[in-house]
Structure formats: structure tokens, C-alpha cells
Amino acid sequence: MLTNERMACVIIVGAQWGDEGKGKIVDLFTQSVSAVVRFQGGNNAGHTLVVNGEKTVLHLIPSGILRDNVTCMIGNGVVVDPEILLKEITNLKARGLLKNDAQLVISDQAHLIMPYHKKLDQLREERSGSKKIGTTGRGIGPAYEDKMARKGIRFCDLEIPEVFQEKVENLLKRRNERFSKMFNTEPFDAAIIVKSYLGFYQELKKYVGNVSVNVSELIKSKKHVLFEGAQGTSLDVDHGTYPFVTSSNTVAGGAMSGAGVGPTVITDVIGIAKAYTTRVGMGPFPTELLNEEGKYLQEKGGEVGSTTGRTRRCGWLDLVGLKHAVRINGLTGLALTKLDVLSGLKNIKYCKAYSYNGKILNELPANLHVLEKCEPVYEELPGWNDDISKVRKLEEMPAQVLKYVKIIETFLGIPVILLSVGPERGQDIIIRHPFE
Ligand code: GDP
Ligand code: IMO
Numbered sequence: 001m002l003t004n005e006r007m008a009c010v011i012i013v014g015a016q017w018g019d020e021g022k023g024k025i026v027d028l029f030t031q032s033v034s035a036v037v038r039f040q041g042g043n044n045a046g047h048t049l050v051v052n053g054e055k056t057v058l059h060l061i062p063s064g065i066l067r068d069n070v071t072c073m074i075g076n077g078v079v080v081d082p083e084i085l086l087k088e089i090t091n092l093k094a095r096g097l098l099k100n101d102a103q104l105v106i107s108d109q110a111h112l113i114m115p116y117h118k119k120l121d122q123l124r125e126e127r128s129g130s131k132k133i134g135t136t137g138r139g140i141g142p143a144y145e146d147k148m149a150r151k152g153i154r155f156c157d158l159e160i161p162e163v164f165q166e167k168v169e170n171l172l173k174r175r176n177e178r179f180s181k182m183f184n185t186e187p188f189d190a191a192i193i194v195k196s197y198l199g200f201y202q203e204l205k206k207y208v209g210n211v212s213v214n215v216s217e218l219i220k221s222k223k224h225v226l227f228e229g230a231q232g233t234s235l236d237v238d239h240g241t242y243p244f245v246t247s248s249n250t251v252a253g254g255a256m257s258g259a260g261v262g263p264t265v266i267t268d269v270i271g272i273a274k275a276y277t278t279r280v281g282m283g284p285f286p287t288e289l290l291n292e293e294g295k296y297l298q299e300k301g302g303e304v305g306s307t308t309g310r311t312r313r314c315g316w317l318d319l320v321g322l323k324h325a326v327r328i329n330g331l332t333g334l335a336l337t338k339l340d341v342l343s344g345l346k347n348i349k350y351c352k353a354y355s356y357n358g359k360i361l362n363e364l365p366a367n368l369h370v371l372e373k374c375e376p377v378y379e380e381l382p383g384w385n386d387d388i389s390k391v392r393k394l395e396e397m398p399a400q401v402l403k404y405v406k407i408i409e410t411f412l413g414i415p416v417i418l419l420s421v422g423p424e425r426g427q428d429i430i431i432r433h434p435f436e
């Protein structure tokens, strides 16, 4: 039974290339928490929650929003497109959610995604042709570039209209010149941007606050807090398959700087992984299946991107990648999703090492040219035909499923704490609840 005597602060991160089912698991665990905090990324994320057949896809708002008593916070590490955030808020309100404005807090230090970030993201991708990253086109990279170059604009800059106007005007002087030289595009009109962003701010300012202070107060009063990662470890700007990554630290360490809390409060770090692997966008993917089995996973798993609608590339489980995720994030447990999708396959393969130029590699190589040429070293086990989507008890799982789970646990050296067998809230078996 849940008590507040022992506070729990849990980070949930994707252990692969995103879309592992983080939204579903965060929604499930929020039954027990006071707040959910997003700490990086932006509306490149698409987190899907399904409750009683009703689907909600969240891009910026944390996945605790379906529960009225959970405060949802957008930390300083997130880059926010205010127009998209407002749309998300409006849609939720239209469904009778987010009735209490205090349920949402946006950090005044969070950086804004500006129209020129989106344009630059899209133009660069168009220009790059076959060398493109395959970004979501939401302006994420350019917004983080400006943040690091100390040219970003933050929510707090909107507090004083004249300050905001001056910043936009100054920035656009150089930007417009660059845009017209490089891309031959029409200049951005500072006045239009200023007017629209000040308009967004009028509607959003009631939510703007100090996330770090809010989270610290909850922790001090022994409340449970969940930090919700976006994307996944292999998309991390430092530890992923660079440069085919996103522009933020998606790993557990990012939760500290991106929410404004210290590492000493964290009690658990849970990684989410699919029972196979998917990737959307370009870049190396050693276990990718370009055959009927890949098609099976894609179709049965409904592997279509929640943000861009692109078909996700599919392949076998990559334990080398997961071992990397265990180490980088300091994972204390793994939640394994989409096990139901594997039902019906004659054999299931999993990759335990890579072979490169006749050598065995047990770790993910940093050099992309090496990774691109890595061949997965597979082992396999017989599959199962049972429909496991209705199984709710570990002892009722087919022996083959349990064997697969055991192999994963043994290889990674951490426990699998949850098995997910369908998209609906409740289609899962919780082995250890990080908040109970
Ligand atoms: P996220 O970005 O990590 O939150 O994941 P997405 O929501 O982008 O993608 C995961 C997809 O898988 C969504 O459509 C979920 O509804 C779905 N899903 C999550 N867990 C399961 C599961 O155990 N089985 C099945 N069949 N679908 C799942
Ligand atoms: P969630 O939170 C899967 C991928 C893009 C591209 C790369 C860079 O739903 O798991 P960006 O627009 O971030 O500059 O694109 O990262 N990507 C994701 N892939 N899930 C996501 O989020 C993603 N967010 C970005 O496809 O390859």
C-alpha cells in the first residue's frame, strides 16, 4: 500500500530510440505520485496514453495529466513551442481535464521555440537530402543551439514586453540576413512574432512558475515525484548514435539539470524498453529487419510515429544497446513493453554482441562508421503462440515469455519490474512498483 512516509523520486527514461511506451508506463505509475516533471526535449515527443479505449497523445504536457490530483511540470530543460502547448491545453480542457490551473507549471527558465527555429530545422533537412537526420521538423535542434550559444529566449523574457521585443528585433537583424543568403527566403517580421508570442504569453502566464522550487517543496514534504524522460538513450546528444540523435540529454542525468534538482533525491531510475527495437528517422540500427519479420513487427505493433506519422523501422531486441542504457542511466529496473506483439513468431532473436571486421564488440562503438558496419550476433529462442494481452499474473504467462524475460534480466544484471502486454492502462503485470 502506498504511503507518504517514504518519498520516492523516480526517473523514467527510454532505453532505446524513443517510443518505448514511456507515456503508458508514466500514466500507470502516476496513480501514486504528486507530480510528473518533463525535463528535456520538446514537442518532438509523442507519448500515448490509452484509458478505456480513449487515446491521448501528449507532446509537451507530462503524462500525469489524466489524473486531477497530479501536478504536471515542464522543467527548464524543455524547449517549448507556446502555440503547440496552448493547443494541447485547449484540447485537454475541452475534454474536461486540467480544470485547475495549478495542475500545470511551466518553468520560467524554459526556452521558447521560435518560428525561425522551425523554419531552420525544416530547411536544413530539405537541403541535406540523403544525409538528413530525419528530425521531427519541430525546431528542436535550432532552439537548443540558441540556448547553448546564449541567444535563446526564455519564458521569463516575455514578462517585460519591451525586453522581449528588443531581443527578437536584435536577433532577427542577423538571422534574416543569414536566412536570405543561405536559403533565399522571405525575412521574418519581428513585429508579427512579438505580437503573437505576447498573445500566447497572456494565456500561458498563469502557469509559469519556478519548477525547481515547486519540486523541492514536494520532496521536502515527502511526496512522490516522477521525472518523465522523452526520446531515448540512443537518441541522447552525448551517449546516442551521434549525429543521428536529438539535441538534448535524454538520459537520467538530464533530469537533474533539466528540472533543477540534485541527484541525491533520486530513489529509482527505470528504463522503458520494447521487447524488440524500433527507430524512427535516419541513423544506424544494427538489428533492423528489412524482411517479413520486420514487417510483422511493424504491422502488429502498429509502429507508426505518434508525432510525425512516419513508419517506424523495426528489428530484434538489441541487448548491447540496452546494456549501454543500464550503465549510462544507472537503471535500477526495466519495464518491458509490447511483449504481446511478439506472439505468433516462430522464433525470437536477441542480439548479445556485434561482429565488426571479424572482431566481437561487446560495447556500443562511438564511431558511427564502425557501428554502421556492425553485424548483430544473435541467439534465439522458440516463440509462443498464446495471446498474452489478457494475462495479468506472472504465473499465467507462457513459460517461453518468462524465459525471454529471464534472459534479458540475466544479461543486463537488473530486474524487469513490469511486463506490458497492450496499450491500455492496466494491460500489464507489475512485478515491483517503484512508488510502493
Ligand atoms: P512513448 O513515446 O515512449 O511514450 O511511446 P509512444 O506512445 O510514442 O509509442 C508507443 C506505442 O505503443 C503507443 O501507440 C502505445 O499505445 C503502444 N503501447 C505501449 N505499450 C504497449 C504494449 O505493451 N503493447 C502494445 N501492443 N502497444 C503498446
Ligand atoms: P518520444 O518522446 C522517437 C528522433 C527523430 C530524429 C531525431 C532528431 O515520443 O519517444 P529532433 O526533431 O528531435 O531533432 O529529431 O530524433 N526523435 C524521436 N524518435 N521518439 C521520440 O520521442 C523522438 N523525438 C525525436 O525521429 O531521428
Ligand code: MG
Residues within 6 Å of the ligand: 018, 019, 020, 045, 046, 047, 048, 306, 307
Ligand atoms: Mg513517442
